[in-house]
Amino acid sequence: PVEPPGIEHAFLRYPLEVADRSRFRRAAERAGIDLGDWFVSPLHPITGGLEQWGYRPGSAPIAEGICERIVNLPTDPRLSSADVEAVLVLLGRTMELLS
Numbered sequence: 001p002v003e004p005p006g007i008e009h010a011f012l013r014y015p016l017e018v019a020d021r022s023r024f025r026r027a028a029e030r031a032g033i034d035l036g037d038w039f040v041s042p043l044h045p046i047t048g049g050l051e052q053w054g055y056r057p058g059s060a061p062i063a064e065g066i067c068e069r070i071v072n073l074p075t076d077p078r079l080s081s082a083d084v085e086a087v088l089v090l091l092g093r094t095m096e097l098l099s
Contacts, residue, residue: 013072015039017099024071024097031090033083036072069099 003009013036018024028035041047042063043055050057058064073087091098 011075011077012036013038014075016071016073017066017069018071018094018097019069019099020097021069021071024094027094027097028071028090031086031093033086033090034074036074038072039070040067042067 015038025035038044041050042060043050043053046053074083079087
């Protein structure tokens with residue numbers, strides 16, 4: 001992203017769509033990689049009782065589908081080289097799950 005003078009982007013997470021979030025999360029956990037859990041609901045950060053917020057299940061099928069398949073990779077610039085390598089290895093090992 002463009003960084004205006006005096007502004008620094010906070011590279012925290014990179015959202016990635018996968019075919020099977022549960023399998024990908026298990027693989028990341030085994031690899032010691034902390035995935036974020038953002039945007040797993042169309043009313044982020046609300047994850048339960050969406051109806052009380054006026055949301056009707058099925059009213060946003062594309063968003064609901066993405067919420068079921070999204071993971072958030074760590075991209076913080078303070079990651080060590082070993083952390084970055086672990087993420088790359090994870091992606092290589094789970095290539096069949098990447099959308």
